[in-house]
Amino acid sequence: MKTALLIAIAAILGTMLLALMRALRGPSVYDRIVAVNVFSTKTVLLIALITYLTGHADLIDVALVYALVNFVAIVTVLKLVRERNLAPAKDPGDHRPDV
Amino acid sequence: MRHIISLCFLLAGLWLALSGHTKPLLLGLGVVSVALVTWLSHRMDVLGAEHDPALFSWRLPVYWGWLAWQMVLANLEVAACVIRPSRLSPQIVEVAAPQRTEIIRVTYANSITLTPGTVALILDGDRLTVHALTQNSADGLREGTMEHWTRWLETGQGRTAEP
Amino acid sequence: MFEITLNALSAILLVTGGVFALIGGLGLIRFPDFYTRLHAGGVTDTLSPLLIVAGLILQSGGTILSLKLLLILLFLLFTTPTASHALARAAMAAGLRFWGGERASTDSEDRR
Known part of the structure:
Protein backbone atom coordinates (compact mmCIF):
# COMPACT_ATOMS: atom_id res chain seq x y z
CA MET A 1 0.00 0.00 0.00
CA LYS A 2 2.88 2.32 0.88
CA THR A 3 4.23 1.69 -2.61
CA ALA A 4 1.10 3.01 -4.32
CA LEU A 5 1.16 6.11 -2.11
CA LEU A 6 4.83 6.67 -2.91
CA ILE A 7 4.24 6.25 -6.66
CA ALA A 8 1.37 8.75 -6.53
CA ILE A 9 3.52 11.20 -4.55
CA ALA A 10 6.35 10.85 -7.07
CA ALA A 11 3.92 11.49 -9.95
CA ILE A 12 2.50 14.55 -8.21
CA LEU A 13 6.00 15.88 -7.57
CA GLY A 14 6.84 15.32 -11.24
CA THR A 15 3.75 17.24 -12.26
CA MET A 16 4.74 20.09 -9.96
CA LEU A 17 8.16 20.14 -11.61
CA LEU A 18 6.56 20.33 -15.08
CA ALA A 19 4.27 23.14 -13.89
CA LEU A 20 7.30 25.01 -12.54
CA MET A 21 9.03 24.61 -15.90
CA ARG A 22 6.00 26.16 -17.61
CA ALA A 23 5.91 28.93 -15.02
CA LEU A 24 9.57 29.72 -15.73
CA ARG A 25 9.16 29.60 -19.50
CA GLY A 26 6.05 31.74 -19.69
CA PRO A 27 5.76 33.32 -22.21
CA SER A 28 2.76 35.37 -21.09
CA VAL A 29 1.91 36.13 -17.48
CA TYR A 30 -1.31 34.09 -17.91
CA ASP A 31 0.68 30.98 -18.78
CA ARG A 32 2.52 31.46 -15.52
CA ILE A 33 -0.72 31.85 -13.59
CA VAL A 34 -2.09 28.60 -15.10
CA ALA A 35 1.11 26.86 -14.07
CA VAL A 36 0.91 28.27 -10.54
CA ASN A 37 -2.73 27.19 -10.33
CA VAL A 38 -1.79 23.63 -11.29
CA PHE A 39 1.11 23.76 -8.84
CA SER A 40 -1.13 24.71 -5.95
CA THR A 41 -3.88 22.16 -6.60
CA LYS A 42 -1.12 19.56 -6.73
CA THR A 43 0.12 20.84 -3.36
CA VAL A 44 -3.32 20.07 -1.90
CA LEU A 45 -3.17 16.51 -3.25
CA LEU A 46 0.41 16.10 -2.07
CA ILE A 47 -0.54 17.09 1.49
CA ALA A 48 -3.50 14.69 1.38
CA LEU A 49 -1.21 11.85 0.25
CA ILE A 50 1.39 12.67 2.91
CA THR A 51 -1.39 12.58 5.52
CA TYR A 52 -2.00 8.94 4.64
CA LEU A 53 1.67 8.10 4.33
CA THR A 54 2.59 9.41 7.76
CA GLY A 55 -0.73 8.70 9.49
CA HIS A 56 -0.98 12.19 11.02
CA ALA A 57 -4.71 12.76 10.44
CA ASP A 58 -4.44 16.41 11.47
CA LEU A 59 -2.47 17.27 8.34
CA ILE A 60 -5.64 16.99 6.24
CA ASP A 61 -6.84 20.29 7.72
CA VAL A 62 -3.80 21.96 6.17
CA ALA A 63 -4.84 20.59 2.76
CA LEU A 64 -8.40 21.80 3.30
CA VAL A 65 -7.29 25.33 4.16
CA TYR A 66 -4.81 25.31 1.28
CA ALA A 67 -7.59 24.38 -1.16
CA LEU A 68 -9.65 27.31 0.10
CA VAL A 69 -6.83 29.86 0.10
CA ASN A 70 -5.54 28.80 -3.31
CA PHE A 71 -8.70 29.89 -5.13
CA VAL A 72 -8.72 33.30 -3.47
CA ALA A 73 -5.03 33.71 -4.28
CA ILE A 74 -5.51 32.97 -8.01
CA VAL A 75 -8.39 35.42 -8.33
CA THR A 76 -6.44 38.06 -6.42
CA VAL A 77 -3.35 37.64 -8.60
CA LEU A 78 -5.54 37.89 -11.73
CA LYS A 79 -7.05 41.09 -10.43
CA LEU A 80 -3.63 42.46 -9.58
CA VAL A 81 -2.31 41.66 -13.07
CA ARG A 82 -5.33 43.26 -14.71
CA GLU A 83 -5.83 46.34 -12.55
CA ARG A 84 -2.24 46.80 -11.36
CA ASN A 85 -3.82 47.71 -8.06
CA LEU A 86 -5.79 45.65 -5.55
CA ALA A 87 -8.02 48.50 -4.37
CA PRO A 88 -8.34 50.83 -7.34
CA ALA A 89 -9.98 54.22 -6.96
CA LYS A 90 -13.46 54.23 -8.45
CA ASP A 91 -13.55 55.41 -12.02
CA PRO A 92 -16.63 57.19 -13.38
CA GLY A 93 -17.73 54.18 -15.43
CA ASP A 94 -17.86 51.89 -12.43
CA HIS A 95 -21.38 51.33 -11.16
CA ARG A 96 -20.57 48.95 -8.36
CA PRO A 97 -21.93 50.07 -5.02
CA ASP A 98 -19.32 51.34 -2.61
CA VAL A 99 -19.78 48.93 0.30
CA MET B 1 -35.26 34.68 7.46
CA ARG B 2 -35.60 31.15 6.10
CA HIS B 3 -32.28 31.57 4.33
CA ILE B 4 -30.57 32.80 7.49
CA ILE B 5 -31.74 29.78 9.46
CA SER B 6 -30.76 27.25 6.78
CA LEU B 7 -27.34 28.89 6.41
CA CYS B 8 -26.83 28.71 10.20
CA PHE B 9 -27.67 25.02 10.25
CA LEU B 10 -25.38 24.33 7.30
CA LEU B 11 -22.47 26.21 8.87
CA ALA B 12 -23.00 24.60 12.27
CA GLY B 13 -22.99 21.18 10.63
CA LEU B 14 -19.80 22.04 8.78
CA TRP B 15 -18.14 23.25 11.99
CA LEU B 16 -19.03 20.05 13.85
CA ALA B 17 -17.90 17.84 11.00
CA LEU B 18 -14.57 19.61 10.60
CA SER B 19 -13.65 20.00 14.28
CA GLY B 20 -15.01 16.74 15.69
CA HIS B 21 -14.67 18.14 19.23
CA THR B 22 -17.49 18.81 21.68
CA LYS B 23 -15.65 20.81 24.38
CA PRO B 24 -17.63 23.87 25.51
CA LEU B 25 -14.86 26.27 24.43
CA LEU B 26 -14.73 24.94 20.89
CA LEU B 27 -18.53 24.82 20.60
CA GLY B 28 -18.65 28.43 21.82
CA LEU B 29 -16.09 29.46 19.19
CA GLY B 30 -18.23 27.62 16.65
CA VAL B 31 -21.32 29.59 17.63
CA VAL B 32 -19.38 32.84 17.37
CA SER B 33 -17.97 32.01 13.94
CA VAL B 34 -21.35 30.85 12.60
CA ALA B 35 -22.89 34.11 13.79
CA LEU B 36 -20.04 36.13 12.26
CA VAL B 37 -20.27 34.40 8.87
CA THR B 38 -24.06 34.72 8.77
CA TRP B 39 -23.84 38.43 9.65
CA LEU B 40 -21.17 38.97 6.97
CA SER B 41 -23.24 37.17 4.31
CA HIS B 42 -26.22 39.28 5.29
CA ARG B 43 -24.13 42.43 5.03
CA MET B 44 -22.75 41.34 1.62
CA ASP B 45 -26.32 40.73 0.49
CA VAL B 46 -25.49 37.29 -0.91
CA LEU B 47 -27.96 35.51 1.33
CA GLY B 48 -30.53 33.51 -0.59
CA ALA B 49 -28.98 34.25 -3.98
CA GLU B 50 -28.05 30.60 -4.38
CA HIS B 51 -31.04 29.09 -2.64
CA ASP B 52 -32.79 27.66 -5.62
CA MET C 1 -10.13 -11.24 0.64
CA PHE C 2 -12.36 -8.18 0.70
CA GLU C 3 -9.52 -6.21 2.28
CA ILE C 4 -7.10 -7.23 -0.48
CA THR C 5 -9.52 -6.26 -3.26
CA LEU C 6 -10.14 -2.90 -1.61
CA ASN C 7 -6.43 -2.22 -1.26
CA ALA C 8 -5.74 -3.22 -4.85
CA LEU C 9 -8.52 -0.99 -6.14
CA SER C 10 -7.26 1.89 -4.00
CA ALA C 11 -3.71 1.40 -5.31
CA ILE C 12 -4.95 1.37 -8.91
CA LEU C 13 -6.92 4.57 -8.38
CA LEU C 14 -3.95 6.31 -6.74
CA VAL C 15 -1.52 5.34 -9.48
CA THR C 16 -3.89 6.27 -12.34
CA GLY C 17 -4.54 9.58 -10.58
CA GLY C 18 -0.80 10.20 -10.50
CA VAL C 19 -0.45 9.19 -14.16
CA PHE C 20 -3.19 11.61 -15.22
CA ALA C 21 -1.54 14.39 -13.22
CA LEU C 22 1.70 13.70 -15.11
CA ILE C 23 -0.13 13.67 -18.47
CA GLY C 24 -1.69 17.02 -17.64
CA GLY C 25 1.71 18.40 -16.63
CA LEU C 26 3.19 17.11 -19.88
CA GLY C 27 0.39 18.83 -21.79
CA LEU C 28 1.20 22.03 -19.97
CA ILE C 29 4.66 21.83 -21.54
CA ARG C 30 3.73 20.49 -24.97
CA PHE C 31 0.62 22.45 -25.95
CA PRO C 32 1.15 25.40 -28.29
CA ASP C 33 -0.72 28.32 -26.71
CA PHE C 34 -2.25 29.60 -23.51
CA TYR C 35 -5.80 28.44 -24.23
CA THR C 36 -4.80 24.87 -25.00
CA ARG C 37 -2.58 24.81 -21.90
CA LEU C 38 -5.63 25.78 -19.90
CA HIS C 39 -7.23 22.49 -20.99
CA ALA C 40 -4.11 20.58 -19.97
CA GLY C 41 -4.29 22.24 -16.56
CA GLY C 42 -7.91 21.09 -16.43
CA VAL C 43 -6.81 17.45 -16.58
CA THR C 44 -4.63 17.79 -13.49
CA ASP C 45 -7.34 19.76 -11.70
CA THR C 46 -10.34 17.50 -12.32
CA LEU C 47 -9.68 13.83 -12.96
CA SER C 48 -6.51 13.46 -10.94
CA PRO C 49 -8.01 14.83 -7.66
CA LEU C 50 -11.11 12.71 -8.31
CA LEU C 51 -9.10 9.51 -8.66
CA ILE C 52 -6.67 10.22 -5.83
CA VAL C 53 -9.40 11.25 -3.37
CA ALA C 54 -11.41 8.14 -4.33
CA GLY C 55 -8.33 5.99 -3.76
CA LEU C 56 -7.64 7.56 -0.37
CA ILE C 57 -11.28 7.29 0.77
CA LEU C 58 -11.22 3.57 0.02
CA GLN C 59 -8.41 3.31 2.58
CA SER C 60 -9.98 5.29 5.39
CA GLY C 61 -13.62 4.23 4.98
CA GLY C 62 -16.36 6.11 6.82
CA THR C 63 -14.22 8.31 9.03
CA ILE C 64 -14.04 12.06 9.51
CA LEU C 65 -10.89 11.99 7.37
CA SER C 66 -12.94 10.77 4.39
CA LEU C 67 -15.46 13.54 4.96
CA LYS C 68 -12.70 16.15 4.89
CA LEU C 69 -11.27 14.63 1.72
CA LEU C 70 -14.72 14.81 0.11
CA LEU C 71 -14.98 18.45 1.12
CA ILE C 72 -11.58 19.13 -0.45
CA LEU C 73 -12.70 17.43 -3.66
CA LEU C 74 -16.01 19.30 -3.69
CA PHE C 75 -14.25 22.59 -3.16
CA LEU C 76 -11.66 21.90 -5.86
CA LEU C 77 -14.37 20.93 -8.35
CA PHE C 78 -16.37 24.06 -7.55
CA THR C 79 -13.49 26.52 -7.77
CA THR C 80 -11.49 25.07 -10.69
CA PRO C 81 -13.96 26.05 -13.44
CA THR C 82 -14.36 29.50 -11.94
CA ALA C 83 -10.60 30.02 -11.86
CA SER C 84 -10.19 28.67 -15.43
CA HIS C 85 -12.97 30.90 -16.69
CA ALA C 86 -11.50 33.95 -14.95
CA LEU C 87 -8.10 33.13 -16.44
CA ALA C 88 -9.46 32.67 -19.98
CA ARG C 89 -11.45 35.86 -19.65
CA ALA C 90 -8.45 37.84 -18.43
CA ALA C 91 -6.25 36.47 -21.23
CA MET C 92 -8.90 37.35 -23.84
CA ALA C 93 -9.19 40.85 -22.43
CA ALA C 94 -5.42 41.18 -22.73
CA GLY C 95 -5.77 40.15 -26.40
CA LEU C 96 -3.80 36.91 -26.19
CA ARG C 97 -3.82 35.13 -29.55
CA PHE C 98 -5.55 31.83 -30.20
CA TRP C 99 -3.31 29.20 -31.73
CA GLY C 100 -4.42 28.85 -35.33
CA GLY C 101 -4.49 32.58 -36.02
CA GLU C 102 -7.91 33.54 -34.74
CA ARG C 103 -7.76 36.74 -32.78
CA ALA C 104 -9.53 37.12 -29.45
CA SER C 105 -12.71 39.14 -29.79
CA THR C 106 -12.95 42.60 -28.31
CA ASP C 107 -12.96 43.03 -24.58
CA SER C 108 -15.98 45.30 -24.51
CA GLU C 109 -17.90 42.52 -22.80
CA ASP C 110 -15.29 41.96 -20.20
CA ARG C 111 -15.56 45.16 -18.29
CA ARG C 112 -18.74 45.77 -16.38
Whole structure:
Protein backbone atom coordinates (compact mmCIF):
# COMPACT_ATOMS: atom_id res chain seq x y z
CA MET A 1 0.00 0.00 0.00
CA LYS A 2 2.88 2.32 0.88
CA THR A 3 4.23 1.69 -2.61
CA ALA A 4 1.10 3.01 -4.32
CA LEU A 5 1.16 6.11 -2.11
CA LEU A 6 4.83 6.67 -2.91
CA ILE A 7 4.24 6.25 -6.66
CA ALA A 8 1.37 8.75 -6.53
CA ILE A 9 3.52 11.20 -4.55
CA ALA A 10 6.35 10.85 -7.07
CA ALA A 11 3.92 11.49 -9.95
CA ILE A 12 2.50 14.55 -8.21
CA LEU A 13 6.00 15.88 -7.57
CA GLY A 14 6.84 15.32 -11.24
CA THR A 15 3.75 17.24 -12.26
CA MET A 16 4.74 20.09 -9.96
CA LEU A 17 8.16 20.14 -11.61
CA LEU A 18 6.56 20.33 -15.08
CA ALA A 19 4.27 23.14 -13.89
CA LEU A 20 7.30 25.01 -12.54
CA MET A 21 9.03 24.61 -15.90
CA ARG A 22 6.00 26.16 -17.61
CA ALA A 23 5.91 28.93 -15.02
CA LEU A 24 9.57 29.72 -15.73
CA ARG A 25 9.16 29.60 -19.50
CA GLY A 26 6.05 31.74 -19.69
CA PRO A 27 5.76 33.32 -22.21
CA SER A 28 2.76 35.37 -21.09
CA VAL A 29 1.91 36.13 -17.48
CA TYR A 30 -1.31 34.09 -17.91
CA ASP A 31 0.68 30.98 -18.78
CA ARG A 32 2.52 31.46 -15.52
CA ILE A 33 -0.72 31.85 -13.59
CA VAL A 34 -2.09 28.60 -15.10
CA ALA A 35 1.11 26.86 -14.07
CA VAL A 36 0.91 28.27 -10.54
CA ASN A 37 -2.73 27.19 -10.33
CA VAL A 38 -1.79 23.63 -11.29
CA PHE A 39 1.11 23.76 -8.84
CA SER A 40 -1.13 24.71 -5.95
CA THR A 41 -3.88 22.16 -6.60
CA LYS A 42 -1.12 19.56 -6.73
CA THR A 43 0.12 20.84 -3.36
CA VAL A 44 -3.32 20.07 -1.90
CA LEU A 45 -3.17 16.51 -3.25
CA LEU A 46 0.41 16.10 -2.07
CA ILE A 47 -0.54 17.09 1.49
CA ALA A 48 -3.50 14.69 1.38
CA LEU A 49 -1.21 11.85 0.25
CA ILE A 50 1.39 12.67 2.91
CA THR A 51 -1.39 12.58 5.52
CA TYR A 52 -2.00 8.94 4.64
CA LEU A 53 1.67 8.10 4.33
CA THR A 54 2.59 9.41 7.76
CA GLY A 55 -0.73 8.70 9.49
CA HIS A 56 -0.98 12.19 11.02
CA ALA A 57 -4.71 12.76 10.44
CA ASP A 58 -4.44 16.41 11.47
CA LEU A 59 -2.47 17.27 8.34
CA ILE A 60 -5.64 16.99 6.24
CA ASP A 61 -6.84 20.29 7.72
CA VAL A 62 -3.80 21.96 6.17
CA ALA A 63 -4.84 20.59 2.76
CA LEU A 64 -8.40 21.80 3.30
CA VAL A 65 -7.29 25.33 4.16
CA TYR A 66 -4.81 25.31 1.28
CA ALA A 67 -7.59 24.38 -1.16
CA LEU A 68 -9.65 27.31 0.10
CA VAL A 69 -6.83 29.86 0.10
CA ASN A 70 -5.54 28.80 -3.31
CA PHE A 71 -8.70 29.89 -5.13
CA VAL A 72 -8.72 33.30 -3.47
CA ALA A 73 -5.03 33.71 -4.28
CA ILE A 74 -5.51 32.97 -8.01
CA VAL A 75 -8.39 35.42 -8.33
CA THR A 76 -6.44 38.06 -6.42
CA VAL A 77 -3.35 37.64 -8.60
CA LEU A 78 -5.54 37.89 -11.73
CA LYS A 79 -7.05 41.09 -10.43
CA LEU A 80 -3.63 42.46 -9.58
CA VAL A 81 -2.31 41.66 -13.07
CA ARG A 82 -5.33 43.26 -14.71
CA GLU A 83 -5.83 46.34 -12.55
CA ARG A 84 -2.24 46.80 -11.36
CA ASN A 85 -3.82 47.71 -8.06
CA LEU A 86 -5.79 45.65 -5.55
CA ALA A 87 -8.02 48.50 -4.37
CA PRO A 88 -8.34 50.83 -7.34
CA ALA A 89 -9.98 54.22 -6.96
CA LYS A 90 -13.46 54.23 -8.45
CA ASP A 91 -13.55 55.41 -12.02
CA PRO A 92 -16.63 57.19 -13.38
CA GLY A 93 -17.73 54.18 -15.43
CA ASP A 94 -17.86 51.89 -12.43
CA HIS A 95 -21.38 51.33 -11.16
CA ARG A 96 -20.57 48.95 -8.36
CA PRO A 97 -21.93 50.07 -5.02
CA ASP A 98 -19.32 51.34 -2.61
CA VAL A 99 -19.78 48.93 0.30
CA MET B 1 -35.26 34.68 7.46
CA ARG B 2 -35.60 31.15 6.10
CA HIS B 3 -32.28 31.57 4.33
CA ILE B 4 -30.57 32.80 7.49
CA ILE B 5 -31.74 29.78 9.46
CA SER B 6 -30.76 27.25 6.78
CA LEU B 7 -27.34 28.89 6.41
CA CYS B 8 -26.83 28.71 10.20
CA PHE B 9 -27.67 25.02 10.25
CA LEU B 10 -25.38 24.33 7.30
CA LEU B 11 -22.47 26.21 8.87
CA ALA B 12 -23.00 24.60 12.27
CA GLY B 13 -22.99 21.18 10.63
CA LEU B 14 -19.80 22.04 8.78
CA TRP B 15 -18.14 23.25 11.99
CA LEU B 16 -19.03 20.05 13.85
CA ALA B 17 -17.90 17.84 11.00
CA LEU B 18 -14.57 19.61 10.60
CA SER B 19 -13.65 20.00 14.28
CA GLY B 20 -15.01 16.74 15.69
CA HIS B 21 -14.67 18.14 19.23
CA THR B 22 -17.49 18.81 21.68
CA LYS B 23 -15.65 20.81 24.38
CA PRO B 24 -17.63 23.87 25.51
CA LEU B 25 -14.86 26.27 24.43
CA LEU B 26 -14.73 24.94 20.89
CA LEU B 27 -18.53 24.82 20.60
CA GLY B 28 -18.65 28.43 21.82
CA LEU B 29 -16.09 29.46 19.19
CA GLY B 30 -18.23 27.62 16.65
CA VAL B 31 -21.32 29.59 17.63
CA VAL B 32 -19.38 32.84 17.37
CA SER B 33 -17.97 32.01 13.94
CA VAL B 34 -21.35 30.85 12.60
CA ALA B 35 -22.89 34.11 13.79
CA LEU B 36 -20.04 36.13 12.26
CA VAL B 37 -20.27 34.40 8.87
CA THR B 38 -24.06 34.72 8.77
CA TRP B 39 -23.84 38.43 9.65
CA LEU B 40 -21.17 38.97 6.97
CA SER B 41 -23.24 37.17 4.31
CA HIS B 42 -26.22 39.28 5.29
CA ARG B 43 -24.13 42.43 5.03
CA MET B 44 -22.75 41.34 1.62
CA ASP B 45 -26.32 40.73 0.49
CA VAL B 46 -25.49 37.29 -0.91
CA LEU B 47 -27.96 35.51 1.33
CA GLY B 48 -30.53 33.51 -0.59
CA ALA B 49 -28.98 34.25 -3.98
CA GLU B 50 -28.05 30.60 -4.38
CA HIS B 51 -31.04 29.09 -2.64
CA ASP B 52 -32.79 27.66 -5.62
CA PRO B 53 -35.10 24.83 -4.52
CA ALA B 54 -34.34 22.87 -7.69
CA LEU B 55 -30.70 22.62 -6.63
CA PHE B 56 -31.61 20.65 -3.54
CA SER B 57 -33.77 18.08 -5.26
CA TRP B 58 -32.76 14.47 -5.85
CA ARG B 59 -31.81 15.45 -9.40
CA LEU B 60 -28.62 17.18 -8.28
CA PRO B 61 -26.72 14.03 -7.21
CA VAL B 62 -27.86 12.30 -10.41
CA TYR B 63 -26.53 15.21 -12.43
CA TRP B 64 -23.23 15.14 -10.53
CA GLY B 65 -22.86 11.44 -11.22
CA TRP B 66 -23.41 12.00 -14.92
CA LEU B 67 -21.02 14.97 -14.87
CA ALA B 68 -18.32 12.90 -13.18
CA TRP B 69 -18.61 10.30 -15.95
CA GLN B 70 -18.42 13.04 -18.61
CA MET B 71 -15.33 14.37 -16.86
CA VAL B 72 -13.64 10.99 -17.16
CA LEU B 73 -14.47 10.76 -20.89
CA ALA B 74 -13.31 14.32 -21.58
CA ASN B 75 -10.08 13.73 -19.69
CA LEU B 76 -9.32 10.68 -21.82
CA GLU B 77 -9.81 12.85 -24.91
CA VAL B 78 -7.38 15.51 -23.68
CA ALA B 79 -4.90 12.87 -22.54
CA ALA B 80 -4.93 11.42 -26.07
CA CYS B 81 -4.15 14.92 -27.35
CA VAL B 82 -1.17 15.26 -25.03
CA ILE B 83 0.25 12.00 -26.29
CA ARG B 84 -0.41 12.85 -29.95
CA PRO B 85 -0.53 16.67 -30.35
CA SER B 86 -1.44 16.26 -34.03
CA ARG B 87 -5.01 15.65 -32.86
CA LEU B 88 -5.24 19.25 -31.67
CA SER B 89 -7.63 21.50 -33.55
CA PRO B 90 -8.57 24.30 -31.16
CA GLN B 91 -11.65 26.27 -32.19
CA ILE B 92 -14.21 28.73 -30.92
CA VAL B 93 -17.78 27.43 -30.69
CA GLU B 94 -20.94 29.38 -29.99
CA VAL B 95 -23.81 27.52 -28.39
CA ALA B 96 -27.16 28.55 -26.97
CA ALA B 97 -27.77 28.60 -23.22
CA PRO B 98 -31.58 28.56 -23.11
CA GLN B 99 -31.82 27.71 -19.39
CA ARG B 100 -34.43 29.80 -17.64
CA THR B 101 -32.67 30.73 -14.42
CA GLU B 102 -29.29 32.36 -14.09
CA ILE B 103 -27.99 29.84 -11.58
CA ILE B 104 -28.62 26.90 -13.93
CA ARG B 105 -27.04 28.83 -16.80
CA VAL B 106 -23.94 29.33 -14.67
CA THR B 107 -24.06 25.65 -13.74
CA TYR B 108 -24.07 24.86 -17.46
CA ALA B 109 -21.11 27.14 -18.15
CA ASN B 110 -19.21 25.74 -15.17
CA SER B 111 -19.94 22.16 -16.22
CA ILE B 112 -18.56 22.96 -19.67
CA THR B 113 -15.39 24.33 -18.12
CA LEU B 114 -15.14 21.43 -15.68
CA THR B 115 -14.95 18.90 -18.51
CA PRO B 116 -11.46 19.42 -19.94
CA GLY B 117 -11.38 20.03 -23.66
CA THR B 118 -13.94 22.82 -23.43
CA VAL B 119 -13.61 26.13 -21.58
CA ALA B 120 -16.47 28.63 -21.41
CA LEU B 121 -15.11 32.00 -22.49
CA ILE B 122 -18.08 34.38 -22.51
CA LEU B 123 -21.61 33.98 -21.16
CA ASP B 124 -23.67 36.81 -22.56
CA GLY B 125 -27.42 36.56 -22.14
CA ASP B 126 -28.29 33.19 -23.62
CA ARG B 127 -25.24 32.94 -25.89
CA LEU B 128 -22.24 31.02 -24.69
CA THR B 129 -18.83 31.24 -26.35
CA VAL B 130 -16.65 28.21 -25.76
CA HIS B 131 -13.05 27.34 -26.59
CA ALA B 132 -12.86 23.69 -27.65
CA LEU B 133 -9.62 21.74 -27.84
CA THR B 134 -10.51 19.22 -30.54
CA GLN B 135 -13.10 18.68 -33.25
CA ASN B 136 -14.52 15.90 -31.14
CA SER B 137 -15.14 18.02 -28.05
CA ALA B 138 -16.63 20.82 -30.20
CA ASP B 139 -19.02 18.35 -31.82
CA GLY B 140 -19.97 16.90 -28.46
CA LEU B 141 -20.89 20.38 -27.30
CA ARG B 142 -22.97 21.15 -30.39
CA GLU B 143 -24.94 17.96 -29.90
CA GLY B 144 -26.33 19.60 -26.77
CA THR B 145 -26.42 16.57 -24.49
CA MET B 146 -25.13 18.58 -21.56
CA GLU B 147 -27.61 21.35 -22.23
CA HIS B 148 -30.44 18.81 -22.12
CA TRP B 149 -29.15 17.52 -18.81
CA THR B 150 -28.96 20.97 -17.25
CA ARG B 151 -32.51 21.70 -18.40
CA TRP B 152 -33.57 18.41 -16.89
CA LEU B 153 -31.84 19.51 -13.67
CA GLU B 154 -33.83 22.73 -13.81
CA THR B 155 -37.30 21.47 -14.66
CA GLY B 156 -37.28 17.69 -14.52
CA GLN B 157 -38.15 17.56 -18.22
CA GLY B 158 -36.48 17.68 -21.58
CA ARG B 159 -33.83 15.02 -21.15
CA THR B 160 -33.28 13.00 -24.27
CA ALA B 161 -32.21 9.39 -24.42
CA GLU B 162 -29.22 8.31 -22.37
CA PRO B 163 -25.94 9.54 -23.85
CA MET C 1 -10.13 -11.24 0.64
CA PHE C 2 -12.36 -8.18 0.70
CA GLU C 3 -9.52 -6.21 2.28
CA ILE C 4 -7.10 -7.23 -0.48
CA THR C 5 -9.52 -6.26 -3.26
CA LEU C 6 -10.14 -2.90 -1.61
CA ASN C 7 -6.43 -2.22 -1.26
CA ALA C 8 -5.74 -3.22 -4.85
CA LEU C 9 -8.52 -0.99 -6.14
CA SER C 10 -7.26 1.89 -4.00
CA ALA C 11 -3.71 1.40 -5.31
CA ILE C 12 -4.95 1.37 -8.91
CA LEU C 13 -6.92 4.57 -8.38
CA LEU C 14 -3.95 6.31 -6.74
CA VAL C 15 -1.52 5.34 -9.48
CA THR C 16 -3.89 6.27 -12.34
CA GLY C 17 -4.54 9.58 -10.58
CA GLY C 18 -0.80 10.20 -10.50
CA VAL C 19 -0.45 9.19 -14.16
CA PHE C 20 -3.19 11.61 -15.22
CA ALA C 21 -1.54 14.39 -13.22
CA LEU C 22 1.70 13.70 -15.11
CA ILE C 23 -0.13 13.67 -18.47
CA GLY C 24 -1.69 17.02 -17.64
CA GLY C 25 1.71 18.40 -16.63
CA LEU C 26 3.19 17.11 -19.88
CA GLY C 27 0.39 18.83 -21.79
CA LEU C 28 1.20 22.03 -19.97
CA ILE C 29 4.66 21.83 -21.54
CA ARG C 30 3.73 20.49 -24.97
CA PHE C 31 0.62 22.45 -25.95
CA PRO C 32 1.15 25.40 -28.29
CA ASP C 33 -0.72 28.32 -26.71
CA PHE C 34 -2.25 29.60 -23.51
CA TYR C 35 -5.80 28.44 -24.23
CA THR C 36 -4.80 24.87 -25.00
CA ARG C 37 -2.58 24.81 -21.90
CA LEU C 38 -5.63 25.78 -19.90
CA HIS C 39 -7.23 22.49 -20.99
CA ALA C 40 -4.11 20.58 -19.97
CA GLY C 41 -4.29 22.24 -16.56
CA GLY C 42 -7.91 21.09 -16.43
CA VAL C 43 -6.81 17.45 -16.58
CA THR C 44 -4.63 17.79 -13.49
CA ASP C 45 -7.34 19.76 -11.70
CA THR C 46 -10.34 17.50 -12.32
CA LEU C 47 -9.68 13.83 -12.96
CA SER C 48 -6.51 13.46 -10.94
CA PRO C 49 -8.01 14.83 -7.66
CA LEU C 50 -11.11 12.71 -8.31
CA LEU C 51 -9.10 9.51 -8.66
CA ILE C 52 -6.67 10.22 -5.83
CA VAL C 53 -9.40 11.25 -3.37
CA ALA C 54 -11.41 8.14 -4.33
CA GLY C 55 -8.33 5.99 -3.76
CA LEU C 56 -7.64 7.56 -0.37
CA ILE C 57 -11.28 7.29 0.77
CA LEU C 58 -11.22 3.57 0.02
CA GLN C 59 -8.41 3.31 2.58
CA SER C 60 -9.98 5.29 5.39
CA GLY C 61 -13.62 4.23 4.98
CA GLY C 62 -16.36 6.11 6.82
CA THR C 63 -14.22 8.31 9.03
CA ILE C 64 -14.04 12.06 9.51
CA LEU C 65 -10.89 11.99 7.37
CA SER C 66 -12.94 10.77 4.39
CA LEU C 67 -15.46 13.54 4.96
CA LYS C 68 -12.70 16.15 4.89
CA LEU C 69 -11.27 14.63 1.72
CA LEU C 70 -14.72 14.81 0.11
CA LEU C 71 -14.98 18.45 1.12
CA ILE C 72 -11.58 19.13 -0.45
CA LEU C 73 -12.70 17.43 -3.66
CA LEU C 74 -16.01 19.30 -3.69
CA PHE C 75 -14.25 22.59 -3.16
CA LEU C 76 -11.66 21.90 -5.86
CA LEU C 77 -14.37 20.93 -8.35
CA PHE C 78 -16.37 24.06 -7.55
CA THR C 79 -13.49 26.52 -7.77
CA THR C 80 -11.49 25.07 -10.69
CA PRO C 81 -13.96 26.05 -13.44
CA THR C 82 -14.36 29.50 -11.94
CA ALA C 83 -10.60 30.02 -11.86
CA SER C 84 -10.19 28.67 -15.43
CA HIS C 85 -12.97 30.90 -16.69
CA ALA C 86 -11.50 33.95 -14.95
CA LEU C 87 -8.10 33.13 -16.44
CA ALA C 88 -9.46 32.67 -19.98
CA ARG C 89 -11.45 35.86 -19.65
CA ALA C 90 -8.45 37.84 -18.43
CA ALA C 91 -6.25 36.47 -21.23
CA MET C 92 -8.90 37.35 -23.84
CA ALA C 93 -9.19 40.85 -22.43
CA ALA C 94 -5.42 41.18 -22.73
CA GLY C 95 -5.77 40.15 -26.40
CA LEU C 96 -3.80 36.91 -26.19
CA ARG C 97 -3.82 35.13 -29.55
CA PHE C 98 -5.55 31.83 -30.20
CA TRP C 99 -3.31 29.20 -31.73
CA GLY C 100 -4.42 28.85 -35.33
CA GLY C 101 -4.49 32.58 -36.02
CA GLU C 102 -7.91 33.54 -34.74
CA ARG C 103 -7.76 36.74 -32.78
CA ALA C 104 -9.53 37.12 -29.45
CA SER C 105 -12.71 39.14 -29.79
CA THR C 106 -12.95 42.60 -28.31
CA ASP C 107 -12.96 43.03 -24.58
CA SER C 108 -15.98 45.30 -24.51
CA GLU C 109 -17.90 42.52 -22.80
CA ASP C 110 -15.29 41.96 -20.20
CA ARG C 111 -15.56 45.16 -18.29
CA ARG C 112 -18.74 45.77 -16.38
